[in-house]
Amino acid sequence: MPLSLPLRSRATIPALLLGLAGVLLVLFAWRLPPFTSTVQVTDDAYVRGLVTVVSPQVSGYLVEMPVQDYAAVKEGELLARIDDRIYQQRLAQVRAQLSASQASLANLDLQRRTKEAQVDVAEAQVANAQAVLAKAGADVRRIEPLVAANIQSRAQSDAVHAALRQAEAGLAQAQASQAVAQQSLAETLATRTGLEAAVHGAEAAVRLAEIDLQNTRILAPRDGRLGEVGARLGQYVTAGTQITSLVPALRWVVANYKETQIPGMAVGQPVTFRVDALRGAALTGRIERFSPATGSEFSVIRSDNATGNFTKVAQRLPVRVAIDPGQPLADGLSPGMSVVVSIDTASAPAPAR
Numbered sequence: 001m002p003l004s005l006p007l008r009s010r011a012t013i014p015a016l017l018l019g020l021a022g023v024l025l026v027l028f029a030w031r032l033p034p035f036t037s038t039v040q041v042t043d044d045a046y047v048r049g050l051v052t053v054v055s056p057q058v059s060g061y062l063v064e065m066p067v068q069d070y071a072a073v074k075e076g077e078l079l080a081r082i083d084d085r086i087y088q089q090r091l092a093q094v095r096a097q098l099s100a101s102q103a104s105l106a107n108l109d110l111q112r113r114t115k116e117a118q119v120d121v122a123e124a125q126v127a128n129a130q131a132v133l134a135k136a137g138a139d140v141r142r143i144e145p146l147v148a149a150n151i152q153s154r155a156q157s158d159a160v161h162a163a164l165r166q167a168e169a170g171l172a173q174a175q176a177s178q179a180v181a182q183q184s185l186a187e188t189l190a191t192r193t194g195l196e197a198a199v200h201g202a203e204a205a206v207r208l209a210e211i212d213l214q215n216t217r218i219l220a221p222r223d224g225r226l227g228e229v230g231a232r233l234g235q236y237v238t239a240g241t242q243i244t245s246l247v248p249a250l251r252w253v254v255a256n257y258k259e260t261q262i263p264g265m266a267v268g269q270p271v272t273f274r275v276d277a278l279r280g281a282a283l284t285g286r287i288e289r290f291s292p293a294t295g296s297e298f299s300v301i302r303s304d305n306a307t308g309n310f311t312k313v314a315q316r317l318p319v320r321v322a323i324d325p326g327q328p329l330a331d332g333l334s335p336g337m338s339v340v341v342s343i344d345t346a347s348a349p350a351p352a353r
Helices: 005-029 085-148 154-214 328-332
Strands: 039-049 052-054 060-064 078-082 217-219 224-226 244-247 251-258 270-275 281-290 316-323 338-344
Touching: 085 154, 251 270, 251 281, 251 338, 281 328, 316 338
Parallel strands: none
Antiparallel strands: 039 251, 039 338, 052 244, 060 078, 078 217, 224 244, 251 316, 270 281, 270 338, 281 316
16 A cells, blocks of 8 residues: 555655755865854874984994983983093193194294394494494595605505405495394294194194083083983994984974965964873964965975876965963973864964063
């Protein structure tokens, strides 16, 4: 017997309601009208921090490792120490070279004073030769009238003229000695620049050796907690060998939003994010800044969209979120944790801190 129309209608109504509920559920899931919202949500978000890789600058065997995995350290605390015997000897060697260079420079100063004294002696000899020449010239001028008047003999005149020539030769010799002394002083002064450069080079070598000796002690660059300590006592390490990692207390969140979700966002807007590791606990923050480019632009292998089978894919733009201070649960955040970030694009930006 065929069903009556009322029975058929009553059986159709639940199916229609189920279908309508499914459609509404899809619309709600995809935030399509009439379920559009100003709150933009993404689960492509993570906690970030300043993870610093701690490595030595010098090579050698590790002779001391006073820290352990995940330990809290203070700035300047010793993390590891490299055998420094070689670096102490290198420092002693360059210090000896510096002493030798300084001694050579001091010896040059003594030589300079000696050369200056020799120049003074040569100048005095020139002055004496000039005085002798002047006297010989005066004697010649005095004797010539007397010889002409037969008052003095020709032999006496020859002796006076010979004395004049000797005085002239003595002056030439004294002037030549003065030139030699001045040239010797100039050569001594010219070597000073090279010796001073040698002293400066030795001083720089001492400073470098001191730095290398200091670098045998690997210290914490700031307060924080260590990661896994990968080096072991007695291990030979070189410059750049990763010993451990240091994670300071500073934390922030990077949320990768689709480019279609960015309109309406502004620096300073309040942010709410839930942390999976804290059982979904909610914390607050604010938008600090936006990335200058999408994540695909920073990838090592960039996609080439100049192809014939291009398919448009919404790109994601990283948004940096500063975590509000004074939240006890924020101490439990660690870099790398997953979070779900919600931003109400209709909210007004908070005042800058």
